[in-house]
Amino acid sequence: MILDGKAVAETVKADVATRVAALNQRGVSVGLATVLVGDDPASHVYVRSKRRTAEATGINSFHHELPANTPQRDIEALIEQLNADPAVDGILVQLPLPHGLDSDRITELIDPSKDADGLHPFNLGLLVLGRDGLTPCTPTGVLRILEHYGIEISGKNVVIVGRSFLVGRPQALLMIQKGADATVTIAHSRTNDLAAVCRGADIIVAAVGVPKLIGAGHVSPGAVVIDVGINRTDDGLVGDVDFDAVQDIVSAITPVPGGVGPMTVAMLMHNTVTAAEWRAAGG
Numbered sequence: 001m002i003l004d005g006k007a008v009a010e011t012v013k014a015d016v017a018t019r020v021a022a023l024n025q026r027g028v029s030v031g032l033a034t035v036l037v038g039d040d041p042a043s044h045v046y047v048r049s050k051r052r053t054a055e056a057t058g059i060n061s062f063h064h065e066l067p068a069n070t071p072q073r074d075i076e077a078l079i080e081q082l083n084a085d086p087a088v089d090g091i092l093v094q095l096p097l098p099h100g101l102d103s104d105r106i107t108e109l110i111d112p113s114k115d116a117d118g119l120h121p122f123n124l125g126l127l128v129l130g131r132d133g134l135t136p137c138t139p140t141g142v143l144r145i146l147e148h149y150g151i152e153i154s155g156k157n158v159v160i161v162g163r164s165f166l167v168g169r170p171q172a173l174l175m176i177q178k179g180a181d182a183t184v185t186i187a188h189s190r191t192n193d194l195a196a197v198c199r200g201a202d203i204i205v206a207a208v209g210v211p212k213l214i215g216a217g218h219v220s221p222g223a224v225v226i227d228v229g230i231n232r233t234d235d236g237l238v239g240d241v242d243f244d245a246v247q248d249i250v251s252a253i254t255p256v257p258g259g260v261g262p263m264t265v266a267m268l269m270h271n272t273v274t275a276a277e278w279r280a281a282g283g
């Protein structure tokens with residue numbers, strides 16, 4: 001089975017649009033501010049797609065594009081202005097920022113209640129504690145895909161390959177929450193015999209950034225494979241999984257593109273409308 005992230009993302013976006021419309025009916029608008037610094041082509045593509053999706057779901061998009069040599073203090077001043085702006089419910093600073101800028105400091109300046117990316121240390125802390133907060137978009141999107149297709153993770157062995165703060169770590173935290181109840185192993189660049197570790201998995205989440213790292217020797221028959229990787233190669237966009245080599249062994253797999261990528265954008269809108277609802281409720 002091919003897990004169609006694009007189709008699942010459409011259902012998330014439809015839900016977001018309904019919630020935005022309900023807020024609008026109460027006189028509450030929903031706004032997402034995007035901040036793009038420098039001229040990294042991939043970042044421009046991602047931000048364009050996020051702005052378009054915001055507009056398609058009824059979310060007002062406020063875009064701020066700054067040159068690569070913008071001083072740190074100017075970006076910080078912009079974040080403070082967006083924090084104070086009642087029209088802005090979500091703030092997204094597209095990472096990575098150009099060399100020389102302190103992205104940790106900039107991320108930490110975002111009001112956690114407007115942290116549409118779910119990457120503020122406060123929100124990551126809530127995730128560790130198992131309390132409600134805005135959760136990182138990509139790993140939350142992975143869970144949504146599994147839920148959508150009725151793939152149970154409770155009690156299952158999940159191997160997450162990659163320990164980044166953006167994907168691997170929060171993915172593990174989300175999957176061990178009460179109610180999700182997976183048994184999680186996090187593998188990384190220092191893991192011994194990655195293939196053997198992965199063969200023990202009912203579900204593999206690959207978030208590595210190495211094209212086609214996960215091959216036929218890494219998967220057990222019937223495993224579910226979620227490929228988070230997006231690698232630009234001469235052959236176009238390629239995941240971290242060798243799709244052709246594993247597709248006949250596994251029971252379900254996400255393609256690249258059209259798998260996790262669209263979910264990340266959809267979950268950003270989900271976080272933005274959630275933030276707006278909390279604000280409207282006085283939270």
Ligand code: NAD
Pocket residue numbers: 138161162163164165166167168187188189190191194207208209210213228229230231260261262264
């Ligand atoms: P990262 O570079 O921050 O982390 C990669 C992780 O992989 C590290 O923890 C490292 O220990 C591990 N790793 C590296 N080589 C390994 C190896 N040979 N064996 C085992 N583990 C290894 O990357 P990231 O930000 O987590 O992104 C990972 C991939 O996911 C990239 O391709 C990125 O483009 C993609 N990504 C996709 C989305 C999406 O929306 N689909 C979102 C974020 C990231």
